[in-house]
Amino acid sequence: MHKNSGLYLMGSLPSHHIHLDFKKSIQPYCKTFRIDCKFSLQLGTSPFLYTQLIISTNTLLAQFWKMETTITTEKYMKNWIVIVFWMFSMLLCAQEKTWTLDECMRYAVEHSTKRVKQEAQNEIYKQNRLEAVGGLLPNLNASADGNMSFGRVLDKDTYQYVNKSTLYNEYALSSTLLLFDGFAQLSKAKMEKLNKLKGIQQLQDIKDMVAYETMEIFFNVQYYQGTVKLAIQQLDQSTANLQQVKRMEELGIKAAPDVAELQAKEAEDRYLLTKQKNLLVQEIIRLKEKMNFPVTEDIKTAGYDILLPTDTLRENATDIYQKALSYSPKALASNKSVESTQMAVNVARGRFFPKLSLYGGVNSYFSRMMDGTPYTPFRDQLNTNESYYIGLSLSIPIFNGFSRSAEYKRSKQQLVIVRTEREETLRSLYSDIEQAVADVNGLADEYRQAGKRTESMKIAYQVNQRKYTEGLISVLDLNTSANRLLQAQVEELYTNLKYQMKYKLLNYYKGQAIYN
Template identity: 30%
Template sequence: MKRLYSMIFTLAVGLQLHAAEPWTVERCMQYAADHSHAVRQQRFALDNSRAAKTQAIGAFLPNVYGSVSGQMNFGRAIDPETNTYTDVSTLYNGYGLQASLIVFDGLQRYNELRMAKVNVAMGRSGVRVEKDDVALKVYKAYMDLVYCLGAIDQTTKKRDESRALLHQTEVMAEVGQKSDADVAQMRATLAADEYELTHMQSQTTKAQLALKQLMNFPADSTLNVVQPTFEHEAEQTIEESPAQISEYAAMANPRIVKAQQAVEAARFSLRAARGALLPTLSLSGGVSTSFYRNLDKGGHASFSQQFKNNAGEFIGLSLTIPIFNQLSTSSTIRRRKIALDQARENLEYEQSELHRVIIEAASDVENSTKEVAKMQEQVEADSLAAHLTTRKYEEGLASSIDVKTAAVTLLQSRVKLLQSQLTMAYNKKLLAYYKGEKLWTDQ
């Protein structure tokens, strides 16, 4: 019993340590790709396509079935032994084994099998598309959470500075260097900072819940994220042009591959429908036997003897030529032709949309890189201005309103810098994904 308690305690501690471990963005994306509900739904669709493929393969196999029949005749009937009419009661059993095979059906089964194979490949592409989509959403939600955490850090620093400045103002007011109005203004500034900090904590909780929802992570479990650094992020440049990235993505992006496979599947489906216009040639054969017994008198042969003597075989070849089936075949062909046109139109849309997104992401990377550089300069300038304003306030050369304005300006600059850095990181990640780089590394 002690050993059991020890194992349970060790497992619980291990789970707590696992939950307390910091989660990188790559780890979050991989977890979401493995546990997302949307990815699981795509896996079910893939399994369904595999089952349809198995069914399409089975259509090439012969159809074999056996039959057993029993019949009792009372009154006038044909005697199976003499093939003459009789009025005695008889018992008749029939046994048969038959097989049929479609030799030619206008290549319907062949095209349906090819369509099923393409559907399986399309199902794999669908799983990959859903994994990539949820991974990018997780990356964006992760950056939103990092932004909230960074805003809390900056707001906490400003709150602490306001608290220290309030204490300093109260001391200076006691010796007559500051007025009560200055003390009241500093208290109001501290209260505003406390409110802003509480507000950002609330936003952080919402951002964390949004990230857990995308990951399908337990909402009541701890999820500590690693805040990335952007020291060398601005120095990394994209060497390929948007046109080069679009050219590569048009061949390798899973969403484009899936759309191309949908066109191919629709083409095979149309060919299968057109095959119904051609004749169908079927081959069939089988064996049968019977047992007869007169219920009014004996003298019949034994079951084994009749089973052997009454056995017979047959083979047949049938040709079915379609003439008119209430426009069913022509309507099916028309619908599948429309489906093929829709698949082609969807492929064109995905290609144009992909090209647009890549151009937009490349533009965002360029603009956000410039914004980061400018915001870094602005943060340095606002930091110096806030420091000088505080010194002037201590010397009586600036008012408390000036101090508040300078501090708020510095906070806004720092937050905007963080936002620009996160936007730049996301857009670079997006471009790298379209270049063919993996969103995460399997661990």
């Protein structure tokens, strides 16, 4: 080994610093053998962390042959390199994944039980469609019959009854084609096709709603993470103020009531921090539940890109609504539901018409006596005994206990229900779009005002701190100023997160995917 040799590795590790210093004395081959392992870790915007491994050897004093010294040194170096790489691998595997908003939404959709159930329902729609289309095609049936008879039979030659044993086989191939049934089967095929298309839109709507609900909880987690940070800052400031007042009390500048008041403020801030941490844990549990995340594993959410509010939107709710009618899963599913129910009415109406079918087939048989009497070969008998038939079947419904009329009336009332539900869905869609536009415009202005308010509160609190130090205001006034600053910071955080969520929702109504 050469002195001060170096090895550099690149890796991704957790956000902490480690310094390992191994010292090993190898006798009698060398005086000292030192390995300095320094992991320089930094978590920033880049997910890759720089790891530096420095391996140095100092003052190798060989007392035996040069070859033996080299071999032994290389042996120890290999062992230490294996140990260092093992530690590196353990740290690499132990790092915790950080979940972004898109990753959370995508995971929630992929593991949603609602999605699984809707996909199963869509498969049912697919099979119903296949069955309905098959009803328009000719059916084809084959049959075979075989029997053996024993006892008295009529002899065709003498017309006398004799005791005989007979083997008989019959084969048939038949087919039936529906010609007319009041277009009931055709309407059923169209109905099942519409149901299939409706299921596709329902599945997309479920995915979007699961993603949006996950986004809401994700932003709740971000909110409570922010309030925890603000509570920590508030507690640190209260602790610093308390320590300052205690020193001033020792100097006779402040009185004991001031210390007691700040102690109460510190206790209140400590309670607030504990409460916010508990609320954060509750929201993380809700997020894991919505995502169907393994209950035994922890989840760590990443931050979000702050979206600064823009100017007031020029689009109005009516324009967005008119465009959304062509791509919104809710609107498309409700339209397909109405069309499907209309086809169900046509199916029920078709039951009143006569049903005309074309049928035909071919038959043949084989028979022989079991007493050894000579018989015609099997193939020859099938050709000789082959027969064909074709015909028309007409079925006219006259009376069946009011079942057809009841089915028809039920389908018409169901159509009224579905049309009403569509109106409710479209009205709700318009209201949601109108509310989203109003929220985005209103929250944009609120966020700008909240930012100005926070800056003003910071300046006011700094001024009040100086005033309190100079004895110009009481400790109650200082605490009031601190609480107002905290409230302003919380409001700014809440307004920004709500703006982010409403802005994404509005873009969804404009046709953008809610998640990548």
